[in-house]
Amino acid sequence: MNEQATTAANADDALMVEMRGLNKWFGDFHVLREIYLEVERGERIVICGPSGSGKSTLIRCINHLEEFQKGDLSVGGLPMTQDVKRIEQIRRRVGMVFQHFNLFPHLTVLENCCLSPIWVQKKPRKEAEAQAMNYLERVQIAEQALKYPGQLSGGQQQRVAIARSLCMHPEVMLFDEPTSALDPEMIKEVLDVMVELAHEGMTMLCVTHEMGFAKTVADRVIFMDQGQIIEENAPEAFFNDPQSERTQLFLSQILGH
Amino acid sequence: MNVLDVDYMVGLVPVLIRYLPLTLAMAVAGMALALVLACGLAVIRVLRIPGLNGATLLFISFFRGTPLLVQLFLFYYGLPQVLAFLTQINGVTATIMGLTLHFSAYMAESIRAAIVGVDRSQTEAALSIGMTNGQLMRRIVLPQATRVAVPTLMNYFIDMIKATSLAFTLGVTELMGATQKEAAGSFLYFEAFITVAIIYWLIVEGLAWFQRRLETRLNEAYRR
Numbered sequence: 001m002n003e004q005a006t007t008a009a010n011a012d013d014a015l016m017v018e019m020r021g022l023n024k025w026f027g028d029f030h031v032l033r034e035i036y037l038e039v040e041r042g043e044r045i046v047i048c049g050p051s052g053s054g055k056s057t058l059i060r061c062i063n064h065l066e067e068f069q070k071g072d073l074s075v076g077g078l079p080m081t082q083d084v085k086r087i088e089q090i091r092r093r094v095g096m097v098f099q100h101f102n103l104f105p106h107l108t109v110l111e112n113c114c115l116s117p118i119w120v121q122k123k124p125r126k127e128a129e130a131q132a133m134n135y136l137e138r139v140q141i142a143e144q145a146l147k148y149p150g151q152l153s154g155g156q157q158q159r160v161a162i163a164r165s166l167c168m169h170p171e172v173m174l175f176d177e178p179t180s181a182l183d184p185e186m187i188k189e190v191l192d193v194m195v196e197l198a199h200e201g202m203t204m205l206c207v208t209h210e211m212g213f214a215k216t217v218a219d220r221v222i223f224m225d226q227g228q229i230i231e232e233n234a235p236e237a238f239f240n241d242p243q244s245e246r247t248q249l250f251l252s253q254i255l256g257h
Numbered sequence: 258m259n260v261l262d263v264d265y266m267v268g269l270v271p272v273l274i275r276y277l278p279l280t281l282a283m284a285v286a287g288m289a290l291a292l293v294l295a296c297g298l299a300v301i302r303v304l305r306i307p308g309l310n311g312a313t314l315l316f317i318s319f320f321r322g323t324p325l326l327v328q329l330f331l332f333y334y335g336l337p338q339v340l341a342f343l344t345q346i347n348g349v350t351a352t353i354m355g356l357t358l359h360f361s362a363y364m365a366e367s368i369r370a371a372i373v374g375v376d377r378s379q380t381e382a383a384l385s386i387g388m389t390n391g392q393l394m395r396r397i398v399l400p401q402a403t404r405v406a407v408p409t410l411m412n413y414f415i416d417m418i419k420a421t422s423l424a425f426t427l428g429v430t431e432l433m434g435a436t437q438k439e440a441a442g443s444f445l446y447f448e449a450f451i452t453v454a455i456i457y458w459l460i461v462e463g464l465a466w467f468q469r470r471l472e473t474r475l476n477e478a479y480r481r
């Protein structure tokens with residue numbers, strides 16, 4: 001099955017994300033150790049673990065914001081290589097939402113959303129704008145389309161960031177702690193959008209400590225520590241019956257207070 | 258002390274204004290060329306292009322490390338002695354050349370700083386939506402860097418307008434050269450130089466007004 005997936009001509013049969021023996025170093029620091037991960041199309045994965053365990057680094061390898069040194073990674077059957085064209089090809093399939101939104105401050109909300117459709121997918125401006133308005137409506141922020149990011153609240157900015165990603169029709173979405181820079185009263189509006197996205201069948205990998213979200217939508221929860229995947233399980237089993245001591249300790253810490 | 262000869266000053270204005278176009282032309286040409294050169298130098302520095310990076314550092318170091326007047330004399334009087342094809346160089350050309358090289362050295366550094374100052378997270382976001390390096394430079398990094406660099410670049414432009422007055426030492430009759438000639442004829446040095454000072458001052462104030470408008474426009478997206 002794995003052999004097949006990496007070489008599959010028909011991308012629809014392939015795993016959405018597949019990591020086989022992935023290793024990464026920052027200089028001497030071994031940040032990802034022998035990572036094996038298979039994500040099916042439509043699967044929703046939540047990744048958690050202590051600070052510095054390599055969660056961000058792991059998902060940033062998927063769209064090549066980080067390079068890995070050893071192992072194999074493929075996205076929708078396309079193996080990641082050093083080839084610029086291949087990297088761009090993979091990036092067009094992968095949306096990413098960042099902790100600090102990373103909207104483009106010099107462009108309006110609408111322009112933020114139209115960049116990729118116009119310049120990457122070469123759509124006519126009218127069509128790109130109509131489609132962007134569609135997505136902005138879905139994240140319930142269409143009325144702010146002509147404002148600049150700096151004029152929006154954190155929660156609104158993060159919803160725009162999600163819309164900006166969706167505008168390039170990604171096959172998989174990566175979320176790197178999308179709510180941890182938000183004031184508590186704004187967390188829900190972002191999680192609601194993510195839950196809706198999950199229900200629509202989007203493949204999602206979310207680094208988050210929002211355990212309520214994990215219980216509601218995740219198919220699997222992955223626990224990382226010191227660059228390794230320590231444990232992975234369905235949310236029910238993960239929370240009620242954690243296997244490793246480190247997972248138990250981590251869960252007692254984040255659920256404890 | 259004699260009373261200020263106001264009539265002479267008023268009469269002098271239209272005489273001097275005739276030389277304003279030359280002054281402005283030298284400044285605008287110098288600025289345009291300096292901008293192009295500075296952008297090139299800044300890109301070399303940002304990308305650390307091997308070989309060129311060292312040459313660029315040396316260039317910047319020399320043109321920032323020596324007086325503009327020395328550079329102008331070097332081009333106008335010095336270079337033609339060693340480079341035969343430069344014998345035809347006239348004062349205006351030498352001035353534009355000197356202004357270009359001198360100011361591009363300063364401007365390269367502020368453009369480089371503005372580009373480097375754009376947060377890495379902006380580049381990552383652009384890559385994540387599939388943009389190429391060229392596209393994200395053009396659409397994301399440079400527009401944001403421009404906003405940061407424009408105030409400094411405008412200040413260099415103002416400096417450059419004033420620095421064109423040095424052309425008079427190369428025998429060019431621009432605003433300053435013309436004033437010098439008028440003053441030598443009338444012996445009314447104070448009146449003549451205060452008049453030309455006011456003309457420079459007004460030009461610079463006009464530019465400062467334009468600069469404020471430009472900055473307001475560039476900051477539009479950042480207003481809360």
Ligand SMILES: Nc1ncnc2c1ncn2[C@@H]1O[C@H](COP(=O)(O)OP(=O)(O)OP(=O)(O)O)[C@@H](O)[C@H]1O
Pocket residue numbers: 026029031049050051052053054055056057058
């Ligand atoms: N560019 C880098 N150079 C060197 N070390 C880095 C770099 N980026 C991350 N690291 C280190 O790699 C380790 C993993 O970082 P990573 O950001 O993936 O952790 P994380 O699990 O996402 O943590 P957090 O919950 O704090 O976001 C950390 O120890 C971090 O200091």
Ligand SMILES: [Mg+2]
Pocket residue numbers: 055056057176177
């Ligand atoms: Mg992280």
